[in-house]
Amino acid sequence: MTNTLRIKEIKCEYKKNPLGLDIKKPRVSWVIEADRRGMIQQAYQIQVSLAKGNFGDPIWDTGRVESDQSIHIEYKGPELKSRTRYYYRVKIWDHFGGESDWSEIAWWETALLNSNEWEAKWITPNPDDLDPLLEQVFLLRKELDVKVNIESARIYATSAGLYELSLNGERVGDELLTPGWTSYNTRLQYQTYDVTNQLVEGSNVLGIALADGWYKGNLTWLEKRHIYGDRRAALLQLHVRYEDGTEERVGTDTTWKSSTGPILMSELYDGERYDARLEKTGWNGSGYDDTYWNGVIVHNLPVNHLVAQENWPARVTEKIHPVSAFVTPSGDTVLDMGQNMVGRMRITVTAPKGTKIVLKHAEVLDKDGNIYFGNLRKADQLVEYTTKGEGKETYAPYFTFQGFRYVKVEGYPNQENGLPLENFIGEVIHSDMELTGEFECSNEMVNKLQQNIVWGQRGNFVDVPTDCPQRDERLGWTGDAQIFIRTALFNYQGGPFFTKWLRDLKADQRSNGSVPFVIPNALKDYISTLWGDETYTSSAWGDAATVCPWTLYLSYGDKRLLSEQYESMKSWVDFIRVQGKDEFLWDTGFHFGDWLALDAEEDSYFGATPEHMVATAYYALSTRILRDTASVLEKQEDFEFYSKLLNGIIANFNEAYITETNQVIAQTQTANILPLMFDLVEGDVRKQIAYDLNDLVVKNDYHLTTGFVGTPYLCIALSENGYHSTAEKLLLQETYPSWLYSIKKGATTIWEHWDGIKEDGSFWSDDMNSFNHYAYGAIGDWMYRYVAGLDLVETESAYKQIRIHPRFGSGEITFARAMHHSMYGKIVSSWSINNNEMTIEVEVPANTTANITLPNARIGDIKESGKELGISEGLFELSQFDGGVEVTVGSGSYRFVYKES
Known part of the structure; x- marks a missing residue:
């Protein structure tokens, strides 16, 4: 049988042809396409060259490397140079003896790898001429002459505030809200622009429009300004390279000029006022008379905290x-x-x-x-x-x-x-993240729910994972991010997005290890007056420090980020250890608990589940993650230490919160969810708690009462413990409170409150009633993994080993399909049932394997692609068990048809 191997897509640091990296050892990944089932990569070869058409003399050639690794392969050639484009290509061999052609030629281009390469100066309008506190957007301009025969030209630019760049009257790039929002005092992104085709021989004009943005504009409901600084400023460096090998550099300095223009005010919360009568026509082009423009001064800001663009713009x-x-x-x-x-x-x-x-x-x-x-x-x-x-x-x-x-x-x-x-x-x-996930099923309201989840993610992933995009908040709440991240990473490629955000979390983490409520920490100087807690942290919120990097590792196999965040993860767990008198319980301090749960007391945002029970449960979760991270990173001493700590936390949790009748001391839905989800109980205790959880839901007429902590896990806890039908009925519930209630009320995004709009059309409250608040959209994770059945085996990150296990509940859902474009390629899990005949279709990408569960099936009754089921090419193992059949397969497309037994 012929075997055609192809490199379908090739990327560097999650991106195709990234312009402006300051990573000194970038990583390469690729997706393989193969005609033959069961393909596993046997070996690879990577070549890197300084010339696109010259791989005869590469600067780095791995030679043939015997390995099945096809993601995150680190460059190990000569030290990279700044402002240099590196071309690379890949070829592979498979275990059948097949050999691919070379991939398409891809590239990455470095930015400024050392801070001492910044020759430009930070500039701001002269305060003697323009008041720094003016609401008007500032305009900065600079004329320059360029010689003939340009080979390439790059601009590296950033700002204290938000900026928009133009060259010769035309906008440079299509990025918005640059340079993005980071922990500005420790990390500030700059962007790289290819302006080769925008420069002209002779006179050219650079223009910068400069607004307050997150840097000094109005932030938070406390109406705080100047959180990071009280002056806008710009930093720009243009490098022009000529065909004769010479270079010119132009940067921001005191020769630039400044003025104001038609934008009278621009604020993230309040909007923008624009008076076109005040436009300075041609201000950013040649021939404009700037005689009456003002000067600029050098502003004393550092450059050693500048980082090249990390996030998707x-x-x-x-x-x-x-x-x-x-x-x-x-x-x-x-x-x-x-x-x-x-x-x-x-x-x-x-x-x-x-x-x-x-x-x-x-x-x-x-x-x-x-x-x-x-x-x-x-x-x-x-x-x-x-x-x-x-x-x-x-x-x-x-x-x-x-x-x-x-x-x-x-x-x-x-x-x-x-x-x-x-x-x-x-x-x-x-x-602008890449879409990587799809979900649909036979219920159109559930399909609308999926659309709402996606729209909620889009609207709240504006450079940081915000809680809402409309009111006077829009902050990177850590609790929202950690409960939604797995859903988020299914729907969109979130590697760069969360890498950048987690680096800000690490930067804003306090020296004692506590993690702020919001990242970047815009509440830093005000939090104690709000909650009276100097640690300004909470369980389930601060746990973003462990949950998020671990989830990124599970989804993308990003071991480098896991290593980079390890000390932050460890500091968080060690911070919890010293709270209170008992190192195995977190029973002190402020906590949000099961925020906005419906079992809260009247006029309270705090749910009925004891907050310190929530805290200790999350303490166990973070410790478990830290232990597993220590194992992945081969930190044996830490692995042993945190294993013992975890055992102690679990024992003390059981002693403190589980009664002699094997029940949780607080009979709320969330109180029963957490011990199940975080593996804090086992045996008869687990069975009793699962029974109690199911009973609470059934007795509440299949309605939930959970808040931010319990909701993401509710259906998973039910499905994992034998009550999938109950979970399905919860999903399909249309009356308040439920996911579909908001859809019946016309929702097109996820609401913050189950009853944001009440049955009579009135509103929950003006105080906190966002209609675009993604947290409860975390139900998507359960829909993808348990309804459609597309999951991963956690011992093998990045879907290297796939788990396909659709679950069938009450029969109301008769079809479901999920697609996820993983680091290895497209995975599909699709099933339908018609007249008791089950059809399950699976697509497994090359260089991976999948464990498939065929529920309620018998081996002799199954046909795969029209043939009797048996060991064949791509089908490695099969076994019968009480609940159905297990099949292990390699890459390829499979279609299983059988009558339910």
Whole structure:
């Protein structure tokens, strides 16, 4: 049988052809395509060259390496040079004796590998000319001359604040909200731009627009400003390389000039005001008279904390047209985008000079059909545009984003006769991650739930994993991130996103090991006045320090990040150890507990599950993760120490929280979920707690009462312990409280509260009522792994060994399919049942294996791809057990058909 091997895709540090890396030993990964089943890579060869067409003399050639490793292979050639493009290619051999052709030629390009290469200076407008506290966006410009025969040109740029870059009147790049939000005082990203084709011979002009952003703008509901600094500043370095080998450099310095322009105010929460009459036409192009512009000064900011872009940049990823415009009962003219989205509106208008158009953004309508702004709290989400009156004008905000489905429009010409919908476009903005997951099933409301989960992730992954994108918060709450991360990594490629965020977590972690509630820590100087706890941490929130890097390792096999975060993980567990009198219990301090659980007392956000029980359970989880991380990183002494610590925590948890009748002391759903999920109980105790959990759900008419801590695990705990039918009924429940209740109420994203909109159409509360809050979307993890049955074997990270185990419940779901594009390639698990005949279709990528469970099957009744089931190419093992058949397969596509026994 012929065997065709192909390298389908090749990446470096999760990205295709990354421009501007400062990683000194980048890692290469590839996906293999093979025509033959059961393909395992036998060996690989990587070559790296400085010239695209010259691999005859590579700078690094691994030769043939006998290994099945095809992800995260570290470059081990000569030391990399700054500002250099490296081309690479890969070929492989399989265990059948097949050999691939060389892959396509890919590349990575380094940025500035050492901070001393920054020759440019931080600049800011001279405060004698422009008040640093002005709300107006600053404009900076610089003219320069360029010679002929340019070979390449790169700009390296960043800012204290947000910046947008232009060259010769044209925008540079399509990234938004640069340089992103990091722990600015310790880590600040810079971006790399290829401007080879934008430079011209002779006169050129660089332009920078500079706004407050996260750096010094209004942040948090406490309305704090200048959290990181009180002056905007810019740093830019242009490198021009000529064909004769010479180079020129131009950087920000005191020869630049500054002014203000048409953006009168731009704030993340409050929106933007733009007066087109104040535009300085041609300011960022040649021939502009800047005689009356102001000077700039050097600003004393460091460069040794600069890092090249780590995260996926934020971009406009989709454009949405409004589905309708209508007049509300109160007389407002409102656009309906048909989707609760995050981004901005782009408007086109022809109107007399000085016409003021106002857009105010909101998520929902009230029960009377009027647009509702109450849940925005202090965030205005208002965009104001004043026309210059010179024909057709088009505008979208530059340095802000809104969370909205509805837009109140004021001042648009002749709007009383109806709005021209074609002149309004919604531009969706989020970190431009690659989509890697799909899920669908026979229930259309569940399919809508999946869409809502994805839209919630998109809207809240705007450079950091925010809690909500609309009100005066939008912070990187650690609790939300850790409970949602596994769902997130199924749906989107989140390696760069969470790598960057975890480095900020490590940077903002206190010296005693405690982890702030939000990362980056915008609450640093205010938290003790809010909660009266100087440690400003909480169980289930601070545990992001362990849960997130471990989940990234499970999903992507990222051992380097695990190693990088190890001391942070260890510091977190060691911090917990010294709390209170007993090192095996966490029974002190402030905790959010099962936040927003429905079993909370009236007017309380804190659920009924004892907070210190939650704390100790998470203490065990983090210790277990740390122990397993020590094993992966071969830290034997730590492995032994934290193994003993974990055993002590489990023993003390049982003594403190499990009664003599094998029950949890608090009979809440969450109290029964955590011991099951975190493997704190076994044997008869486990059976009793699982029974009690199921009983609590059934007696509540298949409704949940859980909050942030219990909800992500509720259905998993039921399915894993023999009550999958109950879990399925929970998923399909349509009455409050349930996942589908919000969908019946018209939700297009995940809500913060189960009853954000009540049955009578009234609202839960103005205080905390986001309609785009991804946490409860963590049910997606259960849907993908237990309904569709697509999972991984945790002893082999990155889906190297796949687990396919669909579960069938009450029979209401008759079809389910999940697809995940793993580091090794596309995995599919799909099943359907019709007239008691089961069809299970599986796709396994090359260089992996899968363990498949065929529920309620007998070996003699199964046909695979139309043939009797037996050991054959790609099918390595099969066995009968009480609940069905287990099959171990290699790569390829499989179709199992059988009658349920």
